[in-house]
Amino acid sequence: RSCLGLTPALTARRLSKSRKAPKSHYITVRQRQPLLMFFSHEKVNPEHLALLLKSEWKLSYVTPLYQFRHTQLKSYSRQLSAFIAAEKQQGFAVEVDGSQSNFRVSFSVVQGMTETEDDAETVLIQVRAGFLRPISEAQRSVWSGWLTCVNGNSDYLCSLPKDFICLPLFGSSGSEVLTTLVQSWFQKMFDCCFGPLEMNxxxxxxxxxxxxxxxxxxxxxxxxxxxxxxxxxxxxxxxxxxxxxxxxxxxxxxxxxxxxxxxxxxxxxxxxxxxxxxxxxxxxxxxxxxxxxxxxxxxxxxxxxxxxxxSGRVKISNSQYILSTLTLLTECALFKMPV
Amino acid sequence: MDESIKRTMQRLVRRIPNQLLKPTLDKWGRLTAAQKQSLDFTQPKWALTERLLALCEENEWTAKHIIELEMIYVIDNPNQGMWYAFQLMDPEDDAASVELAQFKEQFKSHLRELVKHVSVKIKKHTDEAVWIRIAWGDGFTRPNHLKPTYVVHHLQTPYVFVSSLTSKQKPLLSQALVLSTRYNVIKDANLSGRKLTAIRDLLMRQYQQVFPTKFPSPLTEKNETVSNPCIEKEQSGAAANRLQMACEAFGDGELPQLQSAVYKLETKFKDPTNKTMTEQEEPFKCVIKFASTNLLESLKQCATSGIASTPVTPLLSSIPLKGRNYFVITDNGPGPTTQMHTSQK
Known part of the structure; x- marks a missing residue:
């Protein structure tokens, strides 16, 4: 199924020749400019923001997700946990400090990490590991990743069929094995594909x-x-x-x-x-x-x-400019995506 | 057995690669034939270490013996760690006549005057180099044998090579060296690298240099179908020329292996297309670091392949020519000049 067939916006998928200078966005506090107040990034959960700034992320592009619903995150958390557990049983080498650990996945929405109405909300995925049940929040995070779209080309986004959600930029940090597992689960669930995002x-x-x-x-x-x-x-x-x-x-x-x-x-x-x-x-x-x-x-x-x-590893150290950096990276991901 | 001896031994054995362990122990000659027989070198490292520690106890080896073993290993494998070159300047009249015995005695006594607890061991190597191992202590602590400083000095030359020296120890070592070699000043030679042999060869010019004389083109013409003989000829001529210039700048044959060169540039930004920057009074500050597993070879290839224009800039050819790999570059001439005048501090 080609989700990109006959999209008039294909020609728009190229790196911009000009872009807005990064304005500092104090995204954890109220916007200073009243004009932008009603306009997304009102408030990003400081914990989420700290997580985004803490790690170096390995980037990939993702083709649009078929029938992905932001309202289903709880169910996705359960399903991905089960998927990882099943793969582990089949002998997939998911070793994180001893083989007996359980994994618990949690999906969450990072509110406010968008620039336009067409951008889908950012999704954060965390995998925690522990030896005991139930795994508490405090338990060690062994893998995290996110899917985002900041300032995605609106011609392109609007040209997608209704059932597709476009979150073209995927960042991951943690065990490579888990990255592969998460990606293959997404591929199965949402009929999408991932590819390495090299930065030219x-x-x-x-x-x-x-x-x-x-x-x-x-x-x-x-x-x-x-x-x-x-x-x-x-x-x-x-x-x-x-x-x-x-x-x-x-x-x-x-x-x-x-x-x-x-x-x-x-x-x-x-x-x-x-x-x-x-x-x-x-x-x-x-x-x-x-x-x-x-x-x-x-x-x-x-x-x-x-x-x-x-090789596509990125670290963003300053929250004020996170959106302009992600805008550029979103553009790169859209550009890299196979048609 | 003393705990510190045990730890020094453990660390040392861990450092020596498996295949070098037997020859190093043989050279050391502290094991009896039967003890040597009892060592199984196919065993894993930890097992060998255990066995050697037991022998250590049995033979009642002291720190002196372990230091001996360490020096044998380090002298035979000098291309490890980071080595820094220093140059002695302003010799006294009798500097050229300093002998090993005199140097040894003088160095030890001068250093002991400066530091209360210090262990110094000096050994002459076959290639005329004097190897000095210093384990430092202070007024209150015994010499730390786990972090020794190594110093290599070729008598009758102004060069000294040092590895693992802290900034606190530097003035002490400098003073002891200056006094015992009968020089007045010691200064940083701005050359460092992981291979002692390479930086020694560079400073002492012990590598194959090429002098600017016409020499037969090393490029052999292949019998390919030549589309345009004139162009081919001109191009191979240019390539041969580049190769010649690259060899003149960096040498021929196997080049001394340097890992890096650093240039601190504080020069004016000059660009005919950028008036604003060219008019700036202040220099443009930046640091350029070149790194490779064999820097001179990489630079030479840049010149032969045409990535670097020939003739090679004096900034790059200064590395082998002056035997340095750290430079501070500033503008020399006042006012606008068409050519770049640089001085190297």
Whole structure:
């Protein structure tokens, strides 16, 4: 069953050439801007938020879920617990500190992690393990994961048939075996498929620029980028820029802000700005080492606000910018999804 | 048996890989033929350790014996841990005539003057290197044999290589070294790596260097169908040229294995397309770290493959040329200049 057949919005599924500058969203407290007050992210459960910020997440994309209901989470919790138990009985190596542990799954909704009306609410899944029954809340969490959609392309979302829920970005943290089990349960239940979300050059460069753009409000401490060059043995180059200088370079490559109409939309950032920023960094490097970084592959970007790797591992360290980061990642996931 | 001896022995045996255990023990020569026979080297490590501890008790080995064994192992396997190079400067007139016996005695007595509890063991290796093992204590504690500092010095050269030295111990060691080698100053040589042999070879220029002379092209022409002989010829000429320049910059044959090089750049940002940044007075601050399992080989390949433009920039060729892998780069010349002048602090 192709859930994407004849969707007019397919052409819209590409990385934006321009996006809004990350505004700090104080998502755990009341929005400061009255305009946005009625407009989602009123309040995210601080516990959920802390969990999202605590771990590094391995990302995947997920195709739209067929007949997924946010009202059925209790039942899903039971079913997934049972599924894991059954797989374990069949000898699936679900070993977490001794083989005798029981697993309990809980699904919950993370209210407020959305930007538009079309975004489906984020779903958080936690797996706890313990030796005794019943497993209490306090028992050790051995795996967590979430499915989200922040600022998903509305043309695309609206073009989906009614029975599909699109939560294209999946993050997981914990035992790989459990990740595989959770994914195969989703595949069976909701007829979807998962795939690794690699973060290409463009995506990592966007993150570098978006984070640097936040510097005046929230210090990035450093802008660190890691490239590898295809020689034998491989050469790894770590380029760490002083935060102030990164910001200076960033502001110098931005379009003249006066030209822009500053509506409630906020300041927008263009892919050209990002490219000029990276070009500036590369040319400064070239001037010293006569070595072309474009010949290599950007593997990692990190600042105090977060880090992301080529292999699709992401850590978001600052709650204020979580939504803009997730917007970009949602876009990447939609882009990566097979048609 | 003393608990600390037991622990030192345990740690040491754990450190030595299984296949090296037998030759190291043989070289040490403290086991009787019968005891040697009783050791089964196919056994797992923990069982061997137990057996050696029993022998330790039986033979009444002291800390001295264990240190001997440790030094044999470390001297034979010097490419472990992180080594830092130091350079002695400003020699006294008699610096060139310092002999091993004199150095040994002087070093020990100077260090003991500075630190109350210290255990120093000095051993000369076949390649003229003097190996010094220092276990540090202080006014109240006995020397800690679990965290010894190793120092390697080639007499009559200004180079000293040190591993596992804390910042607290550094001035003490520096003073003892300066006094016993008859130099006046010791400074950081800005070179470090995991392979002692590599950083020694770099500093002492013990690797195959290539000098800028014309030499026959190493590229052998293959008998492929040549689409355009002129282009082919020009390209192979350029490739040979790149290879020559890469060899001149980094050397030929097997290159000393360095793991990293770090450049702290505090230079002006100059880019004709970016007026705002170019007009900035302040330098653009960043740190660049190159890392590889064999850095010089990787850099050389960058130059031969064309990823790095040739001739190789002095910043990169300074690694082998100056025997350094840590640099602070600042702008030298005042005012705008078309060429980049850099100074290396």
């Amino acid at each position: 050059n463009t995506c990592l460069q966007w993150l570098a620029a978006l984070w640097t753009n936040c510097h005046p409000e929230s210090s990035i401490q450093h802008l660190k980028m890691i490239w590898t060059l295809p020689v034998v043995p491989p050469l790894q180059i770590t380029y760490t820029v002083n935060p102030k200088d990164a910001w200076k370079l960033w502001s110098s490559v931005r379009k003249d802000p006066c030209e822009e109409n500053k509506e409630e939309e906020g300041v927008s950032i263009d892919i050209e700005d990002v490219m000029r920023f990276m070009q500036g960094l590369k040319s400064h490097f070239y001037r010293h080492f006569r070595l072309d970084l474009s010949a290599g592959c950007l593997k990692q970007v990190s600042t105090a606000l977060g880090s992301a790797t080529f």
